[in-house]
Amino acid sequence: MSIFKKKKNKEISRQWKIKAKTLEFILESAKSSYPNEFGGFLRVDSYKKDTINEIVLLPGTISGDSHAIFKLHMLPIDFSIVGTVHSHPSFSFYPSDADVLLFRKYGKIHMIVAYPFTFNSWKTYDHNGEEIDVKVL
Numbered sequence: 001m002s003i004f005k006k007k008k009n010k011e012i013s014r015q016w017k018i019k020a021k022t023l024e025f026i027l028e029s030a031k032s033s034y035p036n037e038f039g040g041f042l043r044v045d046s047y048k049k050d051t052i053n054e055i056v057l058l059p060g061t062i063s064g065d066s067h068a069i070f071k072l073h074m075l076p077i078d079f080s081i082v083g084t085v086h087s088h089p090s091f092s093f094y095p096s097d098a099d100v101l102l103f104r105k106y107g108k109i110h111m112i113v114a115y116p117f118t119f120n121s122w123k124t125y126d127h128n129g130e131e132i133d134v135k136v137l
Helices: 020-033 097-105
Strands: 016-018 039-044 051-056 062-064 067-069 081-088 109-114 122-125 134-136
Touching (some): 020 051, 039 109, 097 109
Antiparallel strands (some): 062 067
């Protein structure tokens, strides 16, 4: 019998939130980029580290009808950036294999907004591409 106690690995589940005005900005940006994809990064409040309140747009992002390619070297060193957002110019808001590769590379939360870019056409995912809930404030 071991004298060491095994610690249970407890994962703290964060309840993510997004401000309605931020979601509105994302949806309008996706509409204005259509039929190309829109892409950006999600930033949280400095005092509420679970509330997405801004979008960071990277210079040099390349958008097409099936991709938004980020130049990650242009990303500022900013610990309030927690993930990505991009649009799909189709009715699907499910991540592609390429999306999941990006999710695993960068961030904790990722949002995909789909055509017609309404409050009902978006989903959020963790770094493994598993769907998570986000509350709109």
